[in-house]
Amino acid sequence: MNSVLSFPERGNYGKSSWRGNVSGHVIGELLNFFRPGLFVDPAEGSGTSRDVAREKGIEYVGLDLHEGFNLIRDSLIGRLPRPADYVFFHPPYHDMVLYSGNVWGSQPHPDDLSRCRTRGDFLAKLEVALLNIYDATRRGGHYSVMIGDLRRNGDYWSIQSDIMQIAPGRLEGILVKVQHGATSSRACYGGLFIPIMHEYILNFKKDGCVVGMIETGMAVSRKLADLQRATWRAIVEFALTRLGERPVSRSCMTLSKRTRRRGP
Ligand SMILES: C[S@@+](CC[C@H](N)C(=O)[O-])C[C@H]1O[C@@H](n2cnc3c(N)ncnc32)[C@H](O)[C@@H]1O
Numbered sequence: 554m555n556s557v558l559s560f561p562e563r564g565n566y567g568k569s570s571w572r573g574n575v576s577g578h579v580i581g582e583l584l585n586f587f588r589p590g591l592f593v594d595p596a597e598g599s600g601t602s603r604d605v606a607r608e609k610g611i612e613y614v615g616l617d618l619h620e621g622f623n624l625i626r627d628s629l630i631g632r633l634p635r636p637a638d639y640v641f642f643h644p645p646y647h648d649m650v651l652y653s654g655n656v657w658g659s660q661p662h663p664d665d666l667s668r669c670r671t672r673g674d675f676l677a678k679l680e681v682a683l684l685n686i687y688d689a690t691r692r693g694g695h696y697s698v699m700i701g702d703l704r705r706n707g708d709y710w711s712i713q714s715d716i717m718q719i720a721p722g723r724l725e726g727i728l729v730k731v732q733h734g735a736t737s738s739r740a741c742y743g744g745l746f747i748p749i750m751h752e753y754i755l756n757f758k759k760d761g762c763v764v765g766m767i768e769t770g771m772a773v774s775r776k777l778a779d780l781q782r783a784t785w786r787a788i789v790e791f792a793l794t795r796l797g798e799r800p801v802s803r804s805c806m807t808l809s810k811r812t813r814r815r816g817p
Contacts, residue, residue, distance in 0.1 A: 554582050554585070554586055556726065556727070556728050556729060557728070557729050557730075557731065558579055558582060558728055558729070558730045558731065558754070559730070559731035559733075560576045560578040560579060560733070561733045562576070562578070563575075563576040563577060563578070563601075564576060564577040564578050564581075565577070565604075566580070566600075566601045566604035566605050566608075567598065567599035567600050567601030567602075567603075567604055568599035568600070570599075571598050571599030571656060572650045572656055573598070573643075573645065573646070573649070573650040573656075574598060574599050574601055575601050575643055575699060576601075576733075577601050577604060577605045579699075579730060579754070580601055580602050580605040580606075580641060581605050581608075581609070583639075583641060583697060583754070584605065584606070584609055584611060584639070587638070587639040587695050589611060589637070589638035589639035589694075590611075590612060590638045591612050591613075591614070591633065591634070591635060591636075591637050591638050591639075592606050592611050592612065592613050592614075592637070592638065592639050592640075592641070593613070593614045593615075593616075593629070593633060593637040593639070593640045593641075593689065594613075594614075594615045594616070594640070594641050594642070594643070595616050595617075595622065595624050595629055595640065595642060595682075595685075595686060595689075596616070596617050596618070596624060596642060596643060596644055596666075597615035597616060597617050597620075598617060598643070600615060602615055602641055603615045614632060614633055614634075614637075616629075616632060618652070618653065618662055618664065618665055619652070619653070619657040619658060623664050624666075624682045624685055624686075625664045625666075625678050625681050625682060625685075626664060628685065628688075628689075629685045629686060629688065629689035630688055630689040633689055635691075636689060636690060636691035636692075636694065637689055637690050637691065637694060637696075638690075638691060638694045638695075639690075639694060639695050639696065639697075640686050640689065640690055640694075640695075640696035640697070641696070641697050641699070642682070642683075642686055642696060642697065642698050642699070643698075643699040643700075644666050644679060644682065644698070644700065645665075645666045645667035646700060646701045646702075646703060646712060647666075647667070647669065647672065647675045647703060647710075647712065648667055648668070648669070649667075649701070649703060650667060651665075651667050651668065652665055652666075652667045652668075653665040653667070653668060654668075664678070666678055666679065666682070672710065676715055676719065679716065679719070680719045683698070683716075683719065683720050683721060684721060687721040687722055687757075687759060690722075690759045691759065692759055692760070693758070693759065693760070694758075694759050695725070695756060695757065695758050695759070696722070696756075696757050696759070697754050697755065697756050697757070698716055698720065698754070698755045698757075699730070699752060699753070699754045699755075700712050700713050700716055700752065700753055700755070701713075701732075701749065701751075701752040701753070702749055702753075703749075704746065704749060707745075707746070713727075713753040713755060716755060717755065720755065720757055721757070721759075722757035722758055722759050722760065723757060723758045723760050724755065724756070724757055725756045725757060725758050726756045727753055727754070727755055727756070728753065728754040728756070729751050729752075729753060729754075730751060730752045730753070730754055731750065731751055732749075732750050732751055732752060
């Protein structure tokens, strides 16, 4: 494996009809490299990761909003038998493909990452999702985010660059994945700009402490210091999400209120 991935065929994994699906060969390469005991995909879409994990005999947990798991509000670690060795996260690329009420379901879901009204809203929710993933990854384990950049009305938005600013953990490398069969590859833009023909896979290692310790009432400042690059807003939102799932203790309440006052 090197830093450029190019698979013209997606293989017999997941559903080719699921818009925005990833080639199973990409997942296969990542699993060959990270060799996880427990592999998790919290937005598995058509189940590409599930099919590859089954073929390789790797223990797997796959979830998605369309299956009732909400990465913005539900604790990921709470759905796992133990912290994950490796998490693959392939979120919507903002509103490039609309999922709820379009690819699945009859109504738009308010927490669907593809239904965020603004870029700011998308990044804020994505940051909470990344903290949730980080929390569910074992110390020393890895997670990857697969993402593409967007061009709208001549404006180029590098989502991958924004993710690098907000993702917790240590960046270990960036892979470029060549896009095959994308709409932009067939379109003619009259030489106005260069069509985007690639996506990124950002690999992070969890080397900090566990966000979930917030439940135990331990000093939040210590955890925040260990969380690289996470903003106050996302941390508070994530903490409140976690607290909302269990009875809120007095000390935790005090902690959250104090944190909220000091936030941006
Ligand atoms: C790019 S697709 C994943 C495609 C998948 N890798 C495949 O090969 O089929 C993004 C997925 O994110 C899911 N999603 C959006 N918002 C979510 C949320 N809040 N929690 C969990 N999943 C979410 C969508 O339902 C969609 O299936």
